[in-house]
Amino acid sequence: MAKMQITLKVNNREVEALAEPRMLLIHLLREELGLTGPHIGCDTSHCGACTVDMNGKSIKSCTVFAAQTNGAEIITVEGLAGPDGSLHVLQEMFREHHGLQCGYCTPGMITRAYRLLQENPNPSETEIRFGISGNLCRCTGYQNIVKAIRAAADTMNGAREAAE
Amino acid sequence: MTAEVETAQARTQKLEGLGTKRKRVEDVRFTQGKGNYVDDIKLPGMLFGDFVRSPFGHARIKSINKDAALALPGVKAVLTADDLKPLNLHWMPTLAGDVQAVLADEKVLFQGQEVAFVVAEDRYTAADAADLVEVEYEALPALVDPTRSMAADAPVLREDLKDKNSGAHGPRKHHNHIFTWEVGDAEGTAQALNEAAVVATERIVYQRVHPCPLETCGCVASMDKVNGHLTVWGTFQAPHAVRTVASLISGIPEHKIRIISPDIGGGFGNKVGVYPGYICSIVGSIVLGVPVKWIEDRIENLQATAFARDYHMTGEIAATAEGRITALRCHVLADHGAFDACADPTKYPAGFFSICTGSYDIPVAHVTVDGVYTNKAPGGVAYRCSFRVTEASYLIERMIDVLARKLDMDPAEVRRRNLIRKEQFPYQSALGWEYDSGDYLTALDKALSTVGYAALRDEQRRNREAFSRGETRKLMGIGVSFFTEIVGAGPIKNCDILGLGMFDSCEIRVHPTGSAIARLGTISQGQGHATTFAQILASEIGIPAANITVEEGDTDTAPYGLGTYGSRSTPVAGAATAMAGRKIRAKAQMIAAYLLEVHDDDLEWDVDRFRVKGAPEREKTMTEIAFAAYNKVPPGMEPGLEAVSYYDPPNMTYPFGAYICVVDVDVDSGVTEIRRFYALDDCGTRINPMIIEGQVHGGLTEALAIAMGQEMAYDELGNLQNASLLDFFLPTAVETPNWETDFTTTPSPHHPIGAKGVGESSNVGGVSAFSNAVNDAFAHLGLTHTQMPHDHWRVWKTAQRLGITVS
Numbered sequence: 001m002a003k004m005q006i007t008l009k010v011n012n013r014e015v016e017a018l019a020e021p022r023m024l025l026i027h028l029l030r031e032e033l034g035l036t037g038p039h040i041g042c043d044t045s046h047c048g049a050c051t052v053d054m055n056g057k058s059i060k061s062c063t064v065f066a067a068q069t070n071g072a073e074i075i076t077v078e079g080l081a082g083p084d085g086s087l088h089v090l091q092e093m094f095r096e097h098h099g100l101q102c103g104y105c106t107p108g109m110i111t112r113a114y115r116l117l118q119e120n121p122n123p124s125e126t127e128i129r130f131g132i133s134g135n136l137c138r139c140t141g142y143q144n145i146v147k148a149i150r151a152a153a154d155t156m157n158g159a160r161e162a163a164e
Numbered sequence: 165m166t167a168e169v170e171t172a173q174a175r176t177q178k179l180e181g182l183g184t185k186r187k188r189v190e191d192v193r194f195t196q197g198k199g200n201y202v203d204d205i206k207l208p209g210m211l212f213g214d215f216v217r218s219p220f221g222h223a224r225i226k227s228i229n230k231d232a233a234l235a236l237p238g239v240k241a242v243l244t245a246d247d248l249k250p251l252n253l254h255w256m257p258t259l260a261g262d263v264q265a266v267l268a269d270e271k272v273l274f275q276g277q278e279v280a281f282v283v284a285e286d287r288y289t290a291a292d293a294a295d296l297v298e299v300e301y302e303a304l305p306a307l308v309d310p311t312r313s314m315a316a317d318a319p320v321l322r323e324d325l326k327d328k329n330s331g332a333h334g335p336r337k338h339h340n341h342i343f344t345w346e347v348g349d350a351e352g353t354a355q356a357l358n359e360a361a362v363v364a365t366e367r368i369v370y371q372r373v374h375p376c377p378l379e380t381c382g383c384v385a386s387m388d389k390v391n392g393h394l395t396v397w398g399t400f401q402a403p404h405a406v407r408t409v410a411s412l413i414s415g416i417p418e419h420k421i422r423i424i425s426p427d428i429g430g431g432f433g434n435k436v437g438v439y440p441g442y443i444c445s446i447v448g449s450i451v452l453g454v455p456v457k458w459i460e461d462r463i464e465n466l467q468a469t470a471f472a473r474d475y476h477m478t479g480e481i482a483a484t485a486e487g488r489i490t491a492l493r494c495h496v497l498a499d500h501g502a503f504d505a506c507a508d509p510t511k512y513p514a515g516f517f518s519i520c521t522g523s524y525d526i527p528v529a530h531v532t533v534d535g536v537y538t539n540k541a542p543g544g545v546a547y548r549c550s551f552r553v554t555e556a557s558y559l560i561e562r563m564i565d566v567l568a569r570k571l572d573m574d575p576a577e578v579r580r581r582n583l584i585r586k587e588q589f590p591y592q593s594a595l596g597w598e599y600d601s602g603d604y605l606t607a608l609d610k611a612l613s614t615v616g617y618a619a620l621r622d623e624q625r626r627n628r629e630a631f632s633r634g635e636t637r638k639l640m641g642i643g644v645s646f647f648t649e650i651v652g653a654g655p656i657k658n659c660d661i662l663g664l665g666m667f668d669s670c671e672i673r674v675h676p677t678g679s680a681i682a683r684l685g686t687i688s689q690g691q692g693h694a695t696t697f698a699q700i701l702a703s704e705i706g707i708p709a710a711n712i713t714v715e716e717g718d719t720d721t722a723p724y725g726l727g728t729y730g731s732r733s734t735p736v737a738g739a740a741t742a743m744a745g746r747k748i749r750a751k752a753q754m755i756a757a758y759l760l761e762v763h764d765d766d767l768e769w770d771v772d773r774f775r776v777k778g779a780p781e782r783e784k785t786m787t788e789i790a791f792a793a794y795n796k797v798p799p800g801m802e803p804g805l806e807a808v809s810y811y812d813p814p815n816m817t818y819p820f821g822a823y824i825c826v827v828d829v830d831v832d833s834g835v836t837e838i839r840r841f842y843a844l845d846d847c848g849t850r851i852n853p854m855i856i857e858g859q860v861h862g863g864l865t866e867a868l869a870i871a872m873g874q875e876m877a878y879d880e881l882g883n884l885q886n887a888s889l890l891d892f893f894l895p896t897a898v899e900t901p902n903w904e905t906d907f908t909t910t911p912s913p914h915h916p917i918g919a920k921g922v923g924e925s926s927n928v929g930g931v932s933a934f935s936n937a938v939n940d941a942f943a944h945l946g947l948t949h950t951q952m953p954h955d956h957w958r959v960w961k962t963a964q965r966l967g968i969t970v971s
Contacts, residue, residue, distance in 0.1 A: 022288065036204040037197020039429070041378045042462040046889035049378055077197035087195065095191040098858045102690030103194030104378045104429030110195060129897040138378045138430045139690045141861030142897040
């Protein structure tokens with residue numbers, strides 16, 4: 001099958017890739033670019049383990065063709081830590097509040113929460129639960145994930161206020 | 165002591181040992197996307213395998229044509245049963261003493277069964293090629309309903325067994341019968357039932373469900389033809405057992421097989437078994453000389469790898485007029501699917517179902533279980549529970565409620581009158597178990613008072629009155645459950661799988677600078693072993709948990725163990741860890757005595773050091789002792805500071821708990837709202853309260869899924885109608901309520917640190933609590949029992965049958 005040349009930005013880095021038209025973004029990320037943080041859990045866009053950020057929106061990368069990302073800006077969980085390796089507040093808070101167990105949903109969950117807190121910096125518990133309802137977790141029962149996201153919001157808002 | 169000397173309390177805190185809410189060491193990798201799951205493994209030249217699967221529930225294979233598939237560029241091989249026959253690998257032994265087709269041999273017996281294995285350069289080409297394999301089938305009548313399995317005219321499913329009158333577990337009485345398992349006193353139970361003032365009977369179905377971990381099953385097999393070594397990375401909950409089975413099946417000597425379980429994305433029992441994908445990948449790698457990866461997709465996971473439950477139970481419970489239970493009888497029809505691939509200890513074809521007398525002092529009981537074949541996927545694994553324990557707990561907890569209706573008594577009161585009393589432990593159950601410890605009444609009372617049970621019942625009374633006056637369309641239900649689990653399999657005298665005794669192991673090496681590595685025979689799938697086992701050791705040997713690496717899952721480095729399932733890690737491997745730690749400390753004591761020039765007995769342990777009795781300023785810390793172990797040991801002693809323990813537990817452990825669920829049911833829509841869920845768990849000594857709480861949350865959420873929506877729905881042709889996450893219910897954060905957790909602590913008397921295991925308790929107790937709550941909402945209308953799952957449709961149907969819906 002003829003391959004298409006695509007150029008995109010992944011975690012702030014310009015990337016050129018050759019992809020079959022049918023290649024899914026999740027496979028481009030995992031198999032061509034070595035970004036194995038996003039996972040595959042269902043193939044039908046229900047579980048959210050493959051969630052990444054594309055042009056400022058959360059998307060399920062198992063439902064987007066690699067070819068559709070030409071010119072796009074993608075952020076995966078690997079791109080959330082600071083340039084100096086310091087963890088993102090969400091990564092810290094998921095650990096602090098025991099918001100993960102097997103870790104399989106975690107990259108998608110954190111990447112989704114990253115966008116959620118930009119869409120709504122001060123979400124209520126109900127808004128957090130609704131906001132992550134496209135991401136399934138089989139281990140935690142969500143309670144500590146909700147707590148972690150809420151704590152991250154508080155920390156980030158506190159830091160923002162302090163800066164202002 | 166000078167001010168600079170740290171107090172024992174400060175030093176204890178530094179260890180982060182038992183009882184500490186230690187943050188998980190695993191999370192640093194996982195939160196950054198740096199886990200290493202099987203599909204993350206990429207080896208040079210690696211090929212991808214994919215299956216051609218049966219679209220039929222039951223059919224004869226007339227022909228298989230691989231030509232078109234083999235002609236596709238990038239396709240390296242297409243394997244069928246005929247290709248595996250010369251290697252004698254077309255059938256494999258199951259963990260239950262049956263055999264299972266690796267690739268369908270002349271017939272397919274369930275939808276999704278593996279028919280051919282395609283190997284290609286990438287996963288897209290493999291999928292294309294699988295579509296190009298032409299299989300001609302002749303459809304046969306499918307047998308889906310287990311109650312029809314033993315009908316005289318039922319089709320013969322297993323032609324390979326049709327002339328066999330006995331199987332691995334005794335005589336077979338029909339061509340679709342697998343075994344009959346019986347325990348208890350048949351005569352005594354019959355007599356007690358005949359003489360009882362009150363007998364309640366109910367048919368209770370625990371539907372077929374699926375563990376459905378977020379990561380599906382998969383492996384990478386790599387045969388190195390130069391040195392004859394086979395390495396397999398895979399989603400294995402029991403890596404050592406897989407190595408032994410792989411050696412027995414393949415003939416490759418066991419020392420030349422290395423099984424590695426990398427990070428596992430949840431297991432819940434789904435990853436205990438040995439699947440055709442593993443065998444085919446190994447064969448593919450042997451044939452082609454390069455690594456072969458196989459990863460199932462979600463539909464394949466739901467269709468073909470191990471399901472759970474499918475127990476069709478009839479319970480009879482006898483009591484005095486005052487509500488004192490006098491007998492329990494139960495018959496189970498167990499649907500095992502097309503092959504008996506349960507993962508139970510050999511002597512227990514129905515697992516530990518005989519824990520079904522539950523938490524109650526029942527003088528006599530009798531249980532029979534008939535296992536049968538149907539045209540459904542094989543499995544019957546312990547989905548977040550010990551072997552068949554949720555089924556047992558569901559039976560007794562529903563029967564208690566049914567009995568309470570019949571007696572017109574409060575369900576909590578019936579429980580209270582029959583709970584085993586504290587002074588009865590160790591308690592011998594009528595069906596042969598010795599419960600290690602418990603304080604059930606304290607737990608029940610704490611639960612009832614915390615939720616304000618009496619007030620809830622008052623509110624329910626008012627709600628029912630308001631409902632009958634037409635002022636509300638919602639009914640309130642209160643579900644109480646009190647469960648006792650049996651976990652930590654188990655003593656070798658009772659428990660083995662394929663002849664392998666169910667001990668577990670830990671090996672510790674203390675390094676010269678006072679840090680350590682511990683290797684275990686278990687494997688975490690999210691339970692946090694790297695965190696908690698280090699805590700056990702920290703308390704035993706006085707080295708901070710942060711300085712102890714825990715490693716599992718590599719059969720070349722870890723000591724032999726039976727793996728992680730059935731809540732056995734803490735009860736068995738956790739005990740091995742403590743025992744190995746004690747060996748380290750014993751040697752450390754001798755070294756310390758030598759260094760301090762005193763007798764061993766003159767020393768006492770103080771958190772992280774030995775002190776001379778009566779002269780506490782004379783001391784040697786573990787750090788000092790560790791270094792001395794490598795250069796200054798007593799004459800005649802071997803240098804080094806290492807120990808290994810293989811722990812054969814003297815008994816199982818028996819965690820218990822009291823759960824209360826409050827639900828509001830909208831009778832016109834069938835929508836149920838979990839208003840409140842309170843879970844009190846007693847898992848003995850608590851190693852890490854944060855992790856315990858997380859385990860309870862997770863188990864409750866899986867219980868919610870099972871009770872309120874999960875069912876593998878087959879039509880009469882054997883089509884699985886909900887084999888994707890579109891319609892197989894996994895709760896999201898929206899459906900999942902907030903959980904209230906609580907605890908009591910009753911240590912196990914036989915476990916070195918008194919721990920009992922907790923990973924599965926809340927699934928065992930949770931399902932009954934939800935189901936009891938929904939049933940309770942309708943109890944005043946005469947309902948005794950309605951089958952799970954209590955999804956909106958079924959709940960509405962129940963309301964409609966009772967004549968209370970608007971239409």
